[in-house]
Amino acid sequence: MSKSTAARALSGASNVTDEARERVLDAARVVGYERNDLAVGMRSGRTGLLGLVIPDITNPFWAEVARGAQDRAAQNSMSLLVFSSDWDHGREASHLRALRQARVDGAIINPVGDNFDDLDRFGLPFVLIGSSAERFPATSSVGSDIAQAVRIGMDYLVAKGHHAPALILGPKSRIARARFLRTFHEHCVERDVDPSALPMEDGDYTVEGGHAAMKRLLARGRARHLAVFAANDMMALGAMVAVREAGLRCPEDVSILGFDGVPAGAFSWPGLTTVAKPGREIGMRAVDCLFDEIAGRPEHGRVFMPCRLVERGSLADLSVDQPRRTAGAGRG
Amino acid sequence: MSKSTAARALSGASNVTDEARERVLDAARVVGYERNDLAVGMRSGRTGLLGLVIPDITNPFWAEVARGAQDRAAQNSMSLLVFSSDWDHGREASHLRALRQARVDGAIINPVGDNFDDLDRFGLPFVLIGSSAERFPATSSVGSDIAQAVRIGMDYLVAKGHHAPALILGPKSRIARARFLRTFHEHCVERDVDPSALPMEDGDYTVEGGHAAMKRLLARGRARHLAVFAANDMMALGAMVAVREAGLRCPEDVSILGFDGVPAGAFSWPGLTTVAKPGREIGMRAVDCLFDEIAGRPEHGRVFMPCRLVERGSLADLSVDQPRRTAGAGRG
DNA sequence: TTGAAAGCGCTAACAT
C-alpha cells in the first residue's frame, strides 16, 4: 500500500475503501503512530496553533480570559500559545514575532498601546480583545460592553447617593483608559455633573498603582465621604488597603467600586462591589471570532459582552438618611 | 549565491565571508525575510517550543509559575505552550498528546494524579514541577521545599501558642497532599503531639473547597480557639470567609495559616499569614532544568526551592497571655 | 480508488 492511501485514510478523506482505511487505522494503532503536526503544517500551511497576547497573565481577569480561550481552542483540537506582554511594547513586538515564526494560524491580541504598526505588519489573521478595537475598525474584536458597564456602575453609585465619584484610571497610554473616561463623561453630562470637577488619578492596573493613586486622592483633602470608581479590581483592592492604612474605613469613610469581577474581590474586607466582565466568555468568543477570521468570513465584527454588577460591601448607602449631592467629593 | 551560503549567514555560522554575510543580511532586511521555524524544526528536529502543564491557570500561584517559565523561555528565544489540566486526567492526557504532536522540545509538567502511565509514554524530555517528583525519582524536578515550609509554618504556629492546629488538605488523589501530611506528622512527633488526634478535612485547592472544609471543621464543635493550617492560600481564603459567615472572627476566634503566598492574601481582612513559595523562581528554574534535560545532562536532579513566612494578621498570638497546650483544638 | 512524484523551507553532509 502506498503512502498516499495511508495518508488519505489517516486524514479521513472520502476516496478510500473501507477495507483499506481499516487496515491503515489498525496498523497505526499497533505501531502507535502519531501524525507529525509540523510536517502537516509545512505542507498545508496550517499548524493548529493559535496565539494569545495579554498584558498580564498574573492578573486573574486575564488568566480567566486565557482559560476560556484555551478551552475553546482545545474543543477545536488546537493549541494556544499564551504570551504576557507585561505592558511592554518591546515584549509585545517580540511576542508577535514569535507567533509569526511559529506559524500560528491566527492570534488574539490585546495591544499594549496605540502603536499599531506592529499589528499592521503582523500579516496573520488576528482578532483584537479588549478596548483597543475602536482604533482598528476593520478588525474583528471582542470586548466587554464598556458603555453598559460604566452605566451600570454609575447608576449604582447614584442610587447609593454617590453623585460625584472620584476616578482611578489606567495609564494614559492605554486605549481602555480613554474609552472608560469618555463613557464616564457622557454619563456625567446626562446627570448634569461637571466631570472636570471630579478628582481623578492614574494607576497602572496593578495593586501597587491603585494603592499609590488612592494615597494621592486622599492627600487632596477630605470630604465627608469619598466614593471611588476604579478602572479595574486590582487597583480597587490596592486602594482599599490605602484607605485602611490612612486610618479610614471602607465603606464608612470611603466607598470603592471596582471593575473586572476577579475572585479576590470576594475575599477582601469589605468584599469588593464591582462591575464584573465575563472573562471566560470573552476568551471563548474571541477564539470563535478568530476561526471566522481565519476562514475568511469575519461575520462577528465587533462583539461587546455585557457586564453585571456584583454587589458586596465596599459601598456605603448614603441615599437613605441624606439624599444630597456631594459634587466635588474628595476635594473638601 | 546559493541557498546554503544564505542559510549559513542567517544562522550565524562561522564559515562565511563577512562580505557575503552582509549581503545576505541586507537582502533579508529588504525583503523582510523571516525564517520559518516549522521548516527548521522539520529538519533539525527542534521546534523552539516548550510545554507547560499546570493544574489551574487561574490560581495565582500557578500563573506566577507560568510567568516565570515564560520569561526564562523567552530569554532563550523559545516559546511556551501553557496548558491547564484543571485536575482532570483526561484533559492532562490530551494536553500531553497535543504537546507531542506540536513536537515541543520538552515539557514541564505537574501531573494531576498518580497515574504515571501517560508520563511514561510521553517520550519527550520533561521536568516535573511540584510535589510529584518523588514518584519519579529518575526525572529531574523542581518544587518548593515542603519539609522546610512545613517546619517554618509549624514553628510559627507553636511560637504563637498553637500547638495542635487543624489541617485543610488537598484532595487524596494528589501527591502533594501525602507529602504535606507526612512532613506535618514528622514535625508533630518531634513535638510530642499525636497527629491522629488533630482534626483534618479535605479540600480541592479551590476557594470553595476551603470554604466547605472550614464549615465542616467548625461543625465538629468548638474549642476556645481553633488554629488552621491550610495546604494552599485559596483554601485559606475560603476558610476565612466561612469563619466570618459563622459569626466568628479571624484571628480572635480562629487563626488561619496559608501556603503559597498569592497576592490576594495581602488584601483579605485580616491579611493572610502564609508560607510563601517562590512561584516565579520555580518556573524559571524548571526551564533551566528542562534545558539540561534536553541537552542530555540532567545535572540538577531534584531541586527544592526555599519558602519563607509572610506574616500578616490571620494568626492570633496566644503565647503571651496563656502559654498552654490545646491538643485536639477544634474538638471542644 | 489507488499510486507515483513533486515539493513545502530548511539543514547537513559532501564535494568543490
Next chain:
DNA sequence: ATGTTAGCGCTTTCAA
C-alpha cells in the same frame, strides 16, 4: 568559503 544534493513527513496534484 561556497555550491550541490538529499531529505525531514506530510499533502496534493496528476495519471493510471
